[in-house]
Amino acid sequence: MSSQESVAAVPLAVRANVERERRRAATRRRQLFYLALLGLALLAPLAIYPVFLMKLLCFALFACAFNLLLGYAGLLSFGHAAFFACGGYITGHMLSTYSGLSTELGILAGTLASTLLGLIFGLLAIRRQGIYFAMITLALAQMVFFVFVQAPFTGGENGLQGVPRGHLFGLIDMQNNLALYYVVLAVFVFGFAVIQRTIHSPYGQVLKAIRENEPRAVSLGYNVDAHKLLAFVISSALAGLAGATKTVVFQLASLTDAHWHMSGEVILMTLLGGVGTLLGPLVGATVVVTLQSSLSNGPLGEWVHVILGVIFVLCVLLFRSGIVGWLERLVKRNFK
Amino acid sequence: MESQFVLETRGLTKEFRGFTAVDAVDLQVRQGHIHALIGPNGAGKTTVFNLLTKFLTPTRGEILYRGKNITAMKASEIARLGLVRSFQISAVFGHLSVLENVRVALQQKLGNSYQFWKSERSLHALDEQAMQLLAEVDLESFADTLAIELPYGRKRALELATTLALDPVVLLLDEPTQGMGSEDVDMVVALVRRAAVNRTVLMVEHNLSVVSRLCDRITVLARGAVLAEGDYDSVSANPQVREAYLGSEAAVEAQP
Numbered sequence: 001m002s003s004q005e006s007v008a009a010v011p012l013a014v015r016a017n018v019e020r021e022r023r024r025a026a027t028r029r030r031q032l033f034y035l036a037l038l039g040l041a042l043l044a045p046l047a048i049y050p051v052f053l054m055k056l057l058c059f060a061l062f063a064c065a066f067n068l069l070l071g072y073a074g075l076l077s078f079g080h081a082a083f084f085a086c087g088g089y090i091t092g093h094m095l096s097t098y099s100g101l102s103t104e105l106g107i108l109a110g111t112l113a114s115t116l117l118g119l120i121f122g123l124l125a126i127r128r129q130g131i132y133f134a135m136i137t138l139a140l141a142q143m144v145f146f147v148f149v150q151a152p153f154t155g156g157e158n159g160l161q162g163v164p165r166g167h168l169f170g171l172i173d174m175q176n177n178l179a180l181y182y183v184v185l186a187v188f189v190f191g192f193a194v195i196q197r198t199i200h201s202p203y204g205q206v207l208k209a210i211r212e213n214e215p216r217a218v219s220l221g222y223n224v225d226a227h228k229l230l231a232f233v234i235s236s237a238l239a240g241l242a243g244a245t246k247t248v249v250f251q252l253a254s255l256t257d258a259h260w261h262m263s264g265e266v267i268l269m270t271l272l273g274g275v276g277t278l279l280g281p282l283v284g285a286t287v288v289v290t291l292q293s294s295l296s297n298g299p300l301g302e303w304v305h306v307i308l309g310v311i312f313v314l315c316v317l318l319f320r321s322g323i324v325g326w327l328e329r330l331v332k333r334n335f336k
Numbered sequence: 337m338e339s340q341f342v343l344e345t346r347g348l349t350k351e352f353r354g355f356t357a358v359d360a361v362d363l364q365v366r367q368g369h370i371h372a373l374i375g376p377n378g379a380g381k382t383t384v385f386n387l388l389t390k391f392l393t394p395t396r397g398e399i400l401y402r403g404k405n406i407t408a409m410k411a412s413e414i415a416r417l418g419l420v421r422s423f424q425i426s427a428v429f430g431h432l433s434v435l436e437n438v439r440v441a442l443q444q445k446l447g448n449s450y451q452f453w454k455s456e457r458s459l460h461a462l463d464e465q466a467m468q469l470l471a472e473v474d475l476e477s478f479a480d481t482l483a484i485e486l487p488y489g490r491k492r493a494l495e496l497a498t499t500l501a502l503d504p505v506v507l508l509l510d511e512p513t514q515g516m517g518s519e520d521v522d523m524v525v526a527l528v529r530r531a532a533v534n535r536t537v538l539m540v541e542h543n544l545s546v547v548s549r550l551c552d553r554i555t556v557l558a559r560g561a562v563l564a565e566g567d568y569d570s571v572s573a574n575p576q577v578r579e580a581y582l583g584s585e586a587a588v589e590a591q592p
Contacts, residue, residue, distance in 0.1 A: 221415035
């Protein structure tokens with residue numbers, strides 16, 4: 001009781017200031033950590049094959065975009081492959097059709113198309129909740145899948161192959177893997193920064209409130225559907241950006257990207273890494289992509305899916321908040 | 337005549353698949369009153385409450401706020417007009433801090449809730465005001481605590497502080513003392529009394545001692561219709577009310 005009184009004796013303005021200082025220090029620590037991570041990413045191609053790194057970054061961005069929706073808006077989309085593929089196909093189509101189109105404009109076109117698709121999906125699905133929302137997004141994504149099978153510009157079963165990477169700003173040849181790596185890294189950093197800012201924005205606060213208690217947010221006068229829709233559109237735009245970048249890297253857009261397996265995979269990455277944590281999707285994507293490529297080249301072949309399944313089950317059973325959530329708890333317990 | 341009623345319903349009716357939960361209720365809430373809606377279980381109190389706050393759509397009838405028809409408005413819209421509700425189960429944002437809970441409500445008036453490109457630092461301008469609201473309900477020392485970690489009574493206090501952050505014209509409280517021990521009940525009664533200064537309050541309440549202590553006017557519902565209306569003494573003397581309550585009276589008096 002006495003401690004409470006002494007706390008209350010401190011003027012409120014001072015208390016607010018102390019709190020602000022504490023948060024500022026936490027922000028500085030976070031920024032330092034991200035800088036270190038960025039330094040690591042800048043040096044990574046010295047040790048690791050750049051194309052593999054680029055694949056990792058694309059899927060990490062995809063998972064981060066998905067995590068924005070699931071972790072911060074509480075919306076489980078089972079159709080995110082549609083946005084990933086849409087970005088890929090439109091970018092592939094633009095770069096193949098208009099030779100001389102600079103790389104960044106190709107990526108931009110794919111991203112814009114996904115944003116628009118996200119807006120349409122969102123308008124149709126956002127009023128539903130929980131499993132119904134997931135079902136509607138899945139159904140819509142299946143429709144998009146069949147559009148990509150049938151449409152004249154997608155190459156049907158073959159997909160779009162040999163997509164030219166183009167020149168960045170019409171100047172720098174993207175055939176150079178190392179140059180492209182740094183472009184992909186820049187794209188990832190941009191996408192990650194957008195998500196980071198969104199979460200720590202006035203909008204992000206309201207989004208979290210909606211996730212925590214939707215009826216209460218309504219009763220405070222917030223138009224909940226419109227806020228959720230914005231999260232959905234931002235998420236689909238970034239998923240499209242990831243898909244578009246992936247197409248440039250592999251010079252390929254295929255039906256694999258649009259298949260519902262891909263929607264499942266991004267859920268797997270996010271849950272594995274830790275939903276609702278900023279780094280979780282990055283870690284999850286790294287684990288899944290690394291396992292896939294290292295195991296499928298070995299003697300195991302198709303067994304890679306079984307092994308991934310087992311790992312997923314173990315993760316869900318052992319650390320429900322994902323790898324990053326588990327690590328965070330470990331750090332909190334031992335260092336605080 | 338109209339201006340003295342801040343909230344009014346005319347022939348408010350709600351049917352669920354042929355079952356009439358609320359039957360032609362005419363309710364008039366006077367400016368500045370603390371008005372209670374009471375009645376035995378299943379009388380339709382919560383349904384009326386949800387109709388008034390637009391969480392349910394009426395089958396028939398009108399809802400007027402300061403003489404203006406608000407029947408067709410959305411729940412979030414009437415909140416922006418100044419009709420703000422609380423919930424039966426304490427409704428806080430569990431994984432936001434206590435301070436952030438109140439700040440989210442304050443933020444609504446800034447109209448920046450779609451700005452995803454701005455830093456949340458712009459919200460710190462609201463911190464001091466939020467702390468003041470927390471101080472009013474003795475929660476300032478919990479400012480950094482996650483709301484989910486608060487004990488039940490404190491959660492209700494936080495919910496009230498969050499509601500008051502919107503500076504509502506009409507406060508709609510859904511069983512504010514439900515599930516509380518007597519100490520917490522006294523705290524909530526004091527809080528509501530303080531919050532009701534210069535405001536109108538409509539509350540659904542089971543605890544008749546709370547009603548008798550707080551309320552200027554009482555509407556008794558039974559089987560979806562208005563059974564009686566008046567101040568506590570006239571309502572409690574009404575034989576029909578006594579009859580409607582007979583089954584549950586013992587339980588009410590047994591409450592701490």
